[in-house]
Amino acid sequence: MPELTYVEALNEALHEEMARDEKVFLMGEDVAFDYFGVCSGLADRFGRDRVRDTPICELGFTGAGVGAAMAGFRPIVDLRFMDFTTYALDPIVNQAAKLRYMLGGQLSVPMVARIPSGAGLQYGATHGQSLEAWFMQVPGLKVLYPSCAPDAKGLLKTAVRDDNPVMFIEHRLLYAQKTKQAVPEGDHTTPIGVADVKRAGADATIVGIGYQMGHCLEAAEALAGEGIECEVIDPRSLSPLDVETITASVRKTSRCVIVEEGHLRSGVGAEISAAIQEAVFEYLDAPIGRVAALMAPIPVQTKLEKFVLPSTEKVIAAVRKTLGVSA
Amino acid sequence: MARATSRLTRKRMHEMYRAMLRIRRFEETADDFYMAGKVVGGVHVSIGQEACSAGVCAALREDDAVLTTHRGHGHSIAKGTRLPEMLAELMGKVTGLCRSKGGSMHIADVSKGHYGAHSIVGANMPMAAGIGLAYQLEGKGQVAVVFFGDGASNNGAFHEAMNLCAIWKLPVVFFCENNQYAVSVPAEYSTSVDDISVRSKGYDAPGLTVDGMDVAAVYEASQEAVAHARRGLGPSLIEAKTYRFFGHSRGDPHYGMYRTKEEWEGWKERDPLIVCEKMLKMTAKQKKAHAEAVEAEIKEAIEFAENSPEPEESVALEDIFA
Numbered sequence: 001m002p003e004l005t006y007v008e009a010l011n012e013a014l015h016e017e018m019a020r021d022e023k024v025f026l027m028g029e030d031v032a033f034d035y036f037g038v039c040s041g042l043a044d045r046f047g048r049d050r051v052r053d054t055p056i057c058e059l060g061f062t063g064a065g066v067g068a069a070m071a072g073f074r075p076i077v078d079l080r081f082m083d084f085t086t087y088a089l090d091p092i093v094n095q096a097a098k099l100r101y102m103l104g105g106q107l108s109v110p111m112v113a114r115i116p117s118g119a120g121l122q123y124g125a126t127h128g129q130s131l132e133a134w135f136m137q138v139p140g141l142k143v144l145y146p147s148c149a150p151d152a153k154g155l156l157k158t159a160v161r162d163d164n165p166v167m168f169i170e171h172r173l174l175y176a177q178k179t180k181q182a183v184p185e186g187d188h189t190t191p192i193g194v195a196d197v198k199r200a201g202a203d204a205t206i207v208g209i210g211y212q213m214g215h216c217l218e219a220a221e222a223l224a225g226e227g228i229e230c231e232v233i234d235p236r237s238l239s240p241l242d243v244e245t246i247t248a249s250v251r252k253t254s255r256c257v258i259v260e261e262g263h264l265r266s267g268v269g270a271e272i273s274a275a276i277q278e279a280v281f282e283y284l285d286a287p288i289g290r291v292a293a294l295m296a297p298i299p300v301q302t303k304l305e306k307f308v309l310p311s312t313e314k315v316i317a318a319v320r321k322t323l324g325v326s327a
Numbered sequence: 328m329a330r331a332t333s334r335l336t337r338k339r340m341h342e343m344y345r346a347m348l349r350i351r352r353f354e355e356t357a358d359d360f361y362m363a364g365k366v367v368g369g370v371h372v373s374i375g376q377e378a379c380s381a382g383v384c385a386a387l388r389e390d391d392a393v394l395t396t397h398r399g400h401g402h403s404i405a406k407g408t409r410l411p412e413m414l415a416e417l418m419g420k421v422t423g424l425c426r427s428k429g430g431s432m433h434i435a436d437v438s439k440g441h442y443g444a445h446s447i448v449g450a451n452m453p454m455a456a457g458i459g460l461a462y463q464l465e466g467k468g469q470v471a472v473v474f475f476g477d478g479a480s481n482n483g484a485f486h487e488a489m490n491l492c493a494i495w496k497l498p499v500v501f502f503c504e505n506n507q508y509a510v511s512v513p514a515e516y517s518t519s520v521d522d523i524s525v526r527s528k529g530y531d532a533p534g535l536t537v538d539g540m541d542v543a544a545v546y547e548a549s550q551e552a553v554a555h556a557r558r559g560l561g562p563s564l565i566e567a568k569t570y571r572f573f574g575h576s577r578g579d580p581h582y583g584m585y586r587t588k589e590e591w592e593g594w595k596e597r598d599p600l601i602v603c604e605k606m607l608k609m610t611a612k613q614k615k616a617h618a619e620a621v622e623a624e625i626k627e628a629i630e631f632a633e634n635s636p637e638p639e640e641s642v643a644l645e646d647i648f649a
Contacts, residue, residue, distance in 0.1 A: 025464070049464060055494065060453045060487025067457020067471075070442055071392070073464070075457070090484075094447050095454065101646045102433040103443060104426030108649035140647055163649035 003180035007037045009149035010170065012183070013156035014039065014076070018046050021074060024160055027052040027061055028078025028114075036116065036175050039078070058087035062113065066091045066165075069111040070099065074160060082117035082169070083126050096165035097140030110163045112156075118171040118211055118261055119309055125297035128305075130262040132209070135167045136239045136271060142192060143239040145169040147213035149181040151236055154190025162192065171211035171261075195242035197249070201229035204319050205249040208234055209260040209268050212291075212310055216259050219315035230319060238268060246272065247279040255322045257289035259315050264292035289318040335543055337607065341617075343385050343542045344603045347377035348621050350401040351600060353410060356625055357400065357417055357431070361577060367419030368430040371398040375572035378599035379504045380405040382545025383472055386553045392440045392458050392471040394451040397432045398571070399444035402474050408436040410624055411631035420635035426646065427638050442471075448509075449482030451475065452501070456488045459497035463559075470556045472500045472549075478509025480523045489562060493530040498556035500549065501527075503566045504539060510575045511585040527564035539567030540597040543606065570594035 004012065018024050025046075032043035032053045043051040054061040058079060065075040079085050085092065096109045119128030135143045142164055146152040152170070159166040198213065199220050208216030213234050220230040231249045235241055250256050256276060258269035269290040276288060291310045299305050320327060354372040361370045373380070380401035384393065387406070395402040403413060408424070416423030417431050424436055432446035442458060445451035455473035462469040479485055480503055492499045503523050507514050520526060527534025533555065537548045545567055552563035572595060574580055582591040604614065 055487075055490060057487040057491065059484055060456065060491050063450065063453020063484065063488070064457035064460055064491055067442075067454035067459075068461045069457070070454065071458045071461035073461050090447055090450050091453060095445070095450060099443065100649060102425060102429040103435045103437070103646075104424065104428055105646035106425070106435055106437040107442075110649075142648075 001182040002185060004149050004153070004183040005180050006149050006152050006174040006177055009153040009183050010038045010156055011040050013153045014042055015045070016186070017157055017160040018042065018050065023072065024074045024076065025050040025052065026076045026078065027054050027065065029054055029056055029080050031078050036172070038175070058084050059090060062088035063091040063095065065111045065113070066095045066099070066109055069096070069109045070107050074110050076112045076114055076160065079113055079115045081127050082115045082131050083129050085113070085115060085131065092141070092165070092167070093138050097138045101140060108163045109165045112159045112166045112168050114168050114170065116170045116172050116175070118173060119298045119305060120173045122300050122302055122305060124300040128298040130260070130293070132167070132169050132238055133262050133267045133271070136268065140165065141239060142166045142237070143169065144192065144237050145210040146236060147174070147208070147210050147234050150183045150188070151190055151196065151234070153183050154188050155192070155236060158189045158192055161189070169210060173211055190236070193237045193240040193242055195233050195235045195237070195245035197231065197245065198234050199230065199232040201231040202252055203229045204231070204255040204257065204322060205246070205253045206230050206232045206315065206319065207246055207256065207258045207272055208232060209238070212259045212261050215310060215312045215315050218312040219319060222312070222316055223319055228319065228323065241272070241275065243275045243279060247276060250276055250280050251283045254283050254285040257291060257315065257318045257322055259291040259310055261293060261310060263295055264290060265295055267292050286322045286324065289322045291315055291318050335546065339385065339546070340543065340603065340607055343381040343546060344600070344607065345617055345621065346381040346384070346405050347542060347600055347603065348617055349624060350377045350380055350404045352621050352625050353404055353414070353628070354400055356629065357414070358573070360418065366417050366431070367427070368432070369576055370417065370431045371576050372573050373398045373401040373571060375594065375598070376504055376506060376539065376569045377401055378542035378545050378603070379474070379502070379539050379567045379569055382542045383502055383549045385546050386549035387470065387472065390440060390467070390469050392442050392469065393474065394442050394455045394458070394471065395444045395474045396448070396451065396476065396479070397444065397446040398476070399434055399474070400431070403434045403436065403441055403444065406441045407439040408434065408441050410628040414628045414632040415635045418632050419637060420632060421638035421642060422631070422635040426642055428642070428646065449475065449479040449484035452479070452484050452488035453491070455499050456491045456497055459492060459499035460495065462498050463495070468557050470498045470500060470553050472502055474502050474504060476509065477503065477505040477507065477514040477518060477523060478512070480526065481517055489527070489530045489532065489564070492562035493532050496559060496561035498559070499562045500552045500556055501562060501564045502549070503564065504569050505566050506569050506571045508575070508585065511579070513585070522566060524564050524566040530562070532562050532564060534564040534566070536566045536568065539569030540599045540602055542599055542603050
């Protein structure tokens with residue numbers, strides 16, 4: 001099996017889906033010359049009609065994506081930074097998510113919004129947010145967030161083929177990773193709404209969202225050295241959410257920590273925590289722990305940014321706390 | 328302001344008159360039903376603006392698209408939307424076009440090229456650009472028309488969509504019904520230009536202001552803009568000066584709050600139905616024939632809608648995902 005980076009896996013998915021279905025096209029700011037590398041080679045191969053640079057108008061081109069999807073195409077809009085989705089919230093939240101419903105099923109909106117997110121690069125409060133919890137609140141949207149190369153390829157291919165609007169969240173620090181992982185060639189699709197157990201263990205469950213999966217796996221590795229075996233679960237799909245896989249793990253471990261990069265209040269962790277206690281309250285031996293961004297805008301200064309964001313150390317501390325052990 | 332110049336066929340004029348009368352009678356019925364408590368949700372009638380709907384849609388093919396607004400009954404009807412299912416939608420019946428989940432502000436009949444009333448002011452314009460993009464990529468010569476008001480022309484969505492359509496030469500016609508007020512705020516206060524069509528210059532696109540009470544003038548301007556779009560030359564902006572004879576919604580009267588009686592009466596003299604009757608020198612017999620035909624359609628719609636059932640509660644959880 002070939003080994004690919006996260007960026008290469010996304011790129012391969014785009015190449016394959018655009019070759020498979022001529023109704024698929026891509027548009028956004030700087031997609032023809034994509035300095036992130038995700039869109040490499042697409043403009044040369046498929047032409048500027050299907051790999052379409054847009055002016056800087058997130059409302060305009062996201063709305064145009066909704067319209068093209070209404071008319072039978074499968075647009076992929078590239079929002080570049082999750083922070084820029086604030087300009088595109090009307091077409092995403094009021095239109096894409098609700099048109100099928102408001103029109104009584106007369107049409108659907110098969111649009112993928114690719115949304116690079118996240119902090120860690122000292123870009124600050126308006127270029128480093130993780131707003132995935134916002135989109136989980138909206139009926140009619142699917143929200144995916146792959147943490148590794150094989151899921152990136154498999155989920156993006158599935159998203160493009162889905163007949164509904166999909167928020168496809170990526171992370172810029174995953175773009176920067178040079179490590180390669182085995183990614184199945186060709187028609188590798190990953191189902192939506194199915195979580196993946198990234199590491200098995202019986203002492204505590206760690207649910208990690210997107211880029212934070214790396215910190216979760218590092219924490220699990222470190223804790224294993226102390227004899228604490230963590231089960232690490234990647235939901236991959238935040239909406240719909242695979243509650244079954246998470247609660248099955250909590251039944252086994254009785255302890256759970258949820259790790260996300262978005263802000264703590266009303267975050268992904270709050271939703272997952274509620275779902276766990278509703279389903280398996282009697283199995284819990286300790287309060288569910290949450291590791292998330294502190295309730296501050298993301299600062300630029302490296303030390304301050306690190307203070308606000310989750311880290312491997314914070315995950316380790318949270319797991320120890322839920323187990324009632326000290327370092 | 329452009330007025331009708333060339334000779335339209337009398338047949339075409341009669342068709343447009345019929346469409347205007349159909350809109351007028353449907354909306355009068357909707358308003359009566361609203362007052363009688365038979366309508367679920369709000370209703371914004373376009374009475375007074377019928378020439379815009381009829382004139383534009385007469386210039387379209389069946390496979391062209393329209394997108395409209397919260398005040399969209401007229402555009403819907405002119406594009407061929409089925410009256411019984413539309414009235415049923417207003418009345419919260421499961422046989423409605425949107426299965427009772429859209430209501431007056433989200434009427435759509437996609438089978439007729441009606442891609443929806445969109446109640447967020449301005450939101451339909453980027454979507455129209457996207458439908459235009461789809462049409463350009465498919466190359467079947469289809470055109471999308473987006474209706475909006477003077478208020479929406481001040482929204483960023485208008486400007487972003489105009490620019491996208493202009494740079495990509497998309498087959499989209501922007502049709503602005505300047506009915507002088509965004510709810511209560513006058514266009515002369517809220518808008519930087521006297522003629523909104525002037526804004527097309529910022530996008531190097533043709534712009535024209537027409538008499539929105541004259542269906543022939545609207546039709547001719549629309550034909551030209553649609554032909555321009557079909558030839559691959561990109562968007563146009565038409566502004567029709569018009570007036571709604573009713574309030575914004577049921578919350579405000581015809582006049583007396585933000586509009587004067589004198590202003591209202593001045594526009595009322597230019598009722599698009601009367602203007603058209605005069606142009607056609609319509610006989611009493613012809614008028615009667617139009618009225619009877621429309622009454623039969625309205626009666627059929629009422630019977631269908633009133634005899635239709637309400638939805639089961641389970642319908643609330645359907646049509647969320649494909």
